[in-house]
Amino acid sequence: MQSSHSYVNIAAYKFVTFEDTEQKRPEFLAICKQLQLKGTILLTPEGINLFLAGLREQIDQFLLWLRADQRFSDLQVKESYSEKQPFTRMLVKLKAEIITMKHPLIKPELGRAPAVEAKTLKRWLDQGHDDNGRPVVMLDTRNAFEVNVGTFKDTIDYRIEKFSEFPAVVAEHKEALADKTVVTFCTGGIRCEKAAIHMQNVGFDSVYQLEGGILKYFEECGGAHYDGDCFVFDYRTALNPQLQETATAQCYACRAVVTPREQLSPQYVAGKSCPHCASENSSGTTGAATAAH
Template sequence: MNATVEQLAPVEQQATTGWVVAALYQFKEVQDAAALKERLLNLVGSINLCGTLIVADEGINGTVAGDRVAVDAVHQFLLDEGFKSMEYKESHSTEKPFRKMKIKLKKEIVTLGVEVKPRDLVGHYLDPKEWNELIARDDVILIDTRNDYEYKAGTFKGAIDPQTETFREFPDYVKKELEQHKDKKIAMFCTGGIRCEKSTSLLLQEGFNEVYHLKGGILKYLEETPADESMWEGECFVFDGRTAVTHGMEEGANIKCHACGWPLVPAEVELPSYEHGVSCVYCIDKTTDKQKEGFRMRQSQILAAKRKRL
């Protein structure tokens, strides 16, 4: 397959009723991923949709947002294309969660960088109730497979942070930190479930005996689990304009630093280090004055564009 191909489709202003947000994925052999990408582009060019869909030989992955008609249209399109076992979850956003609609052609729908077979070899799926029972045990190693900034926003009580900046780093973490625990019960989780499809497949491929993961990921857990029965702490980082969600899939209180991407709780926004679009407590010492001035210019351009649309 060629290098990543990306094409944008225009998105009209959404009505005041809010946005339906659909997160979806499925590992499924795609005979001609490039042709599927083109069919998707034809579809999204005619409906009010924004977000990102990634197409590869191994399946489809992404999050889209739009009105009810648009989201239903792309959902039905994918069902008609044979994606009948999608992990599919909906939530809502009061504001437009993505700037544009992107369709990307890639080698993997989630990049691990190591060949695994999630359609053939995968860990034990657990629903939220089963998950709570498992991770409450003392003989279970609980691992958050997400990136460091996602862990910062919230995680399950007692979860290990692999301190990875990208999912590509996870195989190295397994080799360095988990090799000696092949006979232990390993429980892993991620936002929507897709990264755990690959991470559990990787561990089984490497000879681990008991590997479990949360079906539907954190999003499904927060959707179905009452707060008083939950073992989740904090908020769940999401890759859209909402920054994070919490129980019942409600928008959280975290906001994103648009300079470095890290989620910030309200108290961190009040610190002198925070300047919207320019810096926060996590990045203020990592950029030069020249870079900060560039961020300020970018922020002023964004605000000017918003005023123009209004």
């Protein structure tokens, strides 16, 4: 008999040159099906990104298999647990980029942007500057609807609708960020790593990525210097600084985030509509947050 929380959910990514994605795709699919895993794996020339769930033994076997490839031997994994299998199928997709920026492929093995650990960042925010005395600026690289759920205090939020807008908008604000230490952050590290490398490439001289993203910060530092919760792209919708699921939901019709207060509205029908898309449909205006994944 399985105990509660019997499914292990893993999320992992690594930027690394990966040129044989087409040859590797059938191998990934075969091992995942053999181990009865479900979820999504993205194979791209710039690396791998995966979200998988399965029983403990099968997840461990998969990671043993994957880490036998020298390119992924040091793959770092974030784990969470669920009583049910959160995914309905197993997909292995070939894509051009891990996360779409529409810029030349980034090769972090040629030099990652420096990372700042969560506890060091908290100390910097406590004291108001980094260890060199430079003011620290937090830069949210996520989409606007994610930021609405929660972010660091006094963060810079460019209200982007998709990550491919980031290079242009950060170029417009380059002067405003001069002489400051910029810390890019996102949910789990993928977007802020790519953003920080891009910023280094275009001439920012003091930029860091938050190692492990907001979720790692919550794990090590709780909610210090953070307002609200963290949007996550799975069935839980949002996690609080204690990494617990919150009552926040996401509308299946328009993908807007629906707060507990908004869920009291007669316009909120789970799986069908919410105040954002109901008002849009009645007035013809754009909803508050219609960005998709």
